[in-house]
Amino acid sequence: MTSSSLSIRKHSRAWSTKTFTSPKIKRLPRNDEIKEEIISVVDESGKISGPHRTAEFLEDFDFENKSLVTILEGNAEDGRYPLCRIMDRSALRQIEMTTLKSKGKKKGTPTKIIEMSWAVENHDLETKLRRLREFLEKGCNVNLLLQAKKRGRSVTQLEGENIIQKILETVEEAGGKQQKPPEGEILNTMDMSFTHKKRN
Secondary structure, X not given: OOOHHHOOOOOOOOOOOOOOOOOOOOOXXXXXXXXXXXXXXXXXXXXXXXXXXXXXXXXXXXXXXXXXXXXXXXXXXXXXXXXXXXXXXXXHHHHHHHHHHHHHHHHOOOEEEEEEEOOOOHHHHHHHHHHHHHHHHOOOEEEEEEEOOOOOOOOXXXXXXXXXXXXXHHHHXXXXXXXXXXXXXXXXXXXXXXXXXXXX
């Protein structure tokens, strides 16, 4: 591959959420995007606690299964700290998927969703890649979500990188491109968005 827009870091130790965060964030900060030193937190039962030092709170946070999402920005004038909610990652992703589908319908541009596991077998991967190619060639936007299975065979870092490489090669062959930098972690949850170049 020669396209810099579809390149990956083959030798990176891990793909972090921070690495793949777009500089133009259209939503409130979450996880390590939160830069305020002090925050208040709403847990999953609705109980508010704090104030907490953000760095200390995130130090032992369960990023694999949870996300810390800002729901109300702070106000320096009245001394109010940002309010953040602990959310289940899968539930949060479902909300975002629903929103994405709704936006796609409103704009008149079809958005297709493809989900797969890092432990995907070769024949299933080929099927997913074929669908990805078909969607892009039809001019659709594609949101591809890679997730880790709680049960199943273990996957190595190299296997994960090879899957990403095949996805990017398929996108390039179909005349597509990334809409934004990927978000997430290899072998955990990764969100990739693609569109056909002719649409822009």
